[in-house]
Amino acid sequence: MMENAYIPFPSQVLDVIKHTDIEYTFRLEFTGDVKPGQFFEVSIPKFGEAPISVSGIGDHYVDLTIRRVGVVTNEVFEKYVGDYLLLRGPYGNGFDVNLYNDGETVVVAGGTGVSPVRGVIDALSQSDDPQNKYAIVGFRSPEHMLFKDDLKAWDKKMNLILTVDSAKEGYQGNVGLVTKYIPDLPIQDVNTAKAVVVGPPAMMRFSVMGLLEKGFKEENIWVSQERKMCCGLGKCGHCRIGEKYVCIDGPVFNYTESKGLID
Structure with a gap:
């Protein structure tokens, strides 16, 4: 049976x-x-x-x-x-953490988009060379922050940029969109550096644009289309974008594939 x-x-x-x-x-x-x-x-x-x-x-x-x-x-x-x-x-296919352990890697994540890359950032923070690993993590406000204990641990082990879109007067941390911090990343070799981007659609679009403008190669960028997930089996059709089914072919895509997925 x-x-x-x-x-x-x-x-x-x-x-x-x-x-x-x-x-x-x-x-x-x-x-x-x-x-x-x-x-x-x-x-x-x-x-x-x-x-x-x-x-x-x-x-x-x-x-x-x-x-x-x-x-x-x-x-x-x-x-x-x-x-x-x-x-x-x-x-779904998930992130292959081993792809990002060697060399320079940047993770850009916003809001609940931090959830699917929490394991990726955690692995990078414990890699052999965490000093060439970067995470730019953004939330709507200090009150909307997730995984606060993890954020403290990551900040001690790797290069973490934690930012919020807006905050009340007196807030001591970074204020601004995640894209604000991409141009100043001290990447030594943009030809080999890798990036992972997850978050709201607009945030992902402009973050990828920022990485490409900095010189990152399309084939070295991965994104997650997690917001399109539906039945998990590709049977209901709600996750279909063009010829791809996010539940089966994704939700993680290399940008060379993702850029052609027009919903």
């Missing part, structure tokens, strides 16, 4: 970490192969399901950082330690 790919499996909530009033990380029991940038379908009977990117990978668990924005996620927020959620996945 063929296995039904649509049937989810139960996963126990091991921990719940609050970031903001509407963004929590749910640590869920899971054993298996998974990469940063992949995603799971999280479902609750009678309420539906939602695709959520992997924001952390550990021994026998995955982290899924969820924003409370609709019927399914509202119900997910009623689940706490010891409860169960239903999962399908992991789906």
